[in-house]
Amino acid sequence: MKFFVDTAEIDAIAELNDLGMVDGVTTNPSLIKKSGRDIIEVTKAICDLVDGPVSAEVTATDADTMIKEGRKLVEIAENIAVKVPLTWDGLKACKVLSDDGHMVNVTLCFSANQALLAAKAGATFISPFIGRLDDINLDGMELIEDIRTIYDNYGFETQILAASIRTVNHILDSARIGADVITAPPAVIKSMVHHPLTDKGLDAFLADIKAADIKIL
Ligand code: E4P
Numbered sequence: 247m248k249f250f251v252d253t254a255e256i257d258a259i260a261e262l263n264d265l266g267m268v269d270g271v272t273t274n275p276s277l278i279k280k281s282g283r284d285i286i287e288v289t290k291a292i293c294d295l296v297d298g299p300v301s302a303e304v305t306a307t308d309a310d311t312m313i314k315e316g317r318k319l320v321e322i323a324e325n326i327a328v329k330v331p332l333t334w335d336g337l338k339a340c341k342v343l344s345d346d347g348h349m350v351n352v353t354l355c356f357s358a359n360q361a362l363l364a365a366k367a368g369a370t371f372i373s374p375f376i377g378r379l380d381d382i383n384l385d386g387m388e389l390i391e392d393i394r395t396i397y398d399n400y401g402f403e404t405q406i407l408a409a410s411i412r413t414v415n416h417i418l419d420s421a422r423i424g425a426d427v428i429t430a431p432p433a434v435i436k437s438m439v440h441h442p443l444t445d446k447g448l449d450a451f452l453a454d455i456k457a458a459d460i461k462i463l
Pocket residue numbers: 252272273274353373375377378409410411429
């Protein structure tokens with residue numbers, strides 16, 4: 247499973263990247279706003295740091311302007327994936343940009359039928375939003391399962407990029423189902439390390455190290 251980091255904060259990306267945990271990055275207009283930086287400048291900085299796909303989202307809602315924006319975004323670096331919304335115009339832009347040979351991430355996916363359309367339009371990635379479905383008492387993981395089944399039934403190569411991840415269990419369940427990629431905020435990825443028995447065990451070992459004055463250096 248690939249790990250993408252869902253942020254435009256360079257320091258947070260760099261910390262995880264140094265550990266080999268970053269296979270790519272996803273951004274969106276809200277994350278760019280949060281960074282306080284210019285979209286082109288911050289996206290270039292991310293691409294300079296990370297080898298894998300870096301998703302940068304268009305701002306237009308009509309296909310022609312999305313295509314123009316996408317063509318500008320891909321000039322930033324070779325690893326840009328143009329992110330387009332799951333609308334009819336977004337699918338048109340997806341088809342043109344993917345036919346041009348560019349990676350396209352179709353975002354704001356909330357149904358398996360939408361995911362089917364994105365795959366038909368040549369999407370490199372489909373981004374089903376788990377957390378936002380859970381927020382309205384629907385089952386985000388059920389959507390990941392449905393898309394996995396449909397894509398496997400017909401051999402679609404579009405990668406399932408489980409997005410809007412809020413908890414470590416979202417990551418675990420996505421891995422169990424076989425999502426190709428998860429994208430999560432750095433804090434959620436880092437919190438995967440925690441287990442109370444690890445802390446308890448380490449406390450006991452540290453007590454014995456002190457009691458027996460065990461030294462290596
Ligand atoms: C994915 O590409 C999106 O940027 C992101 O996962 C949205 O997450 P949110 O629902 O927590 O805003």
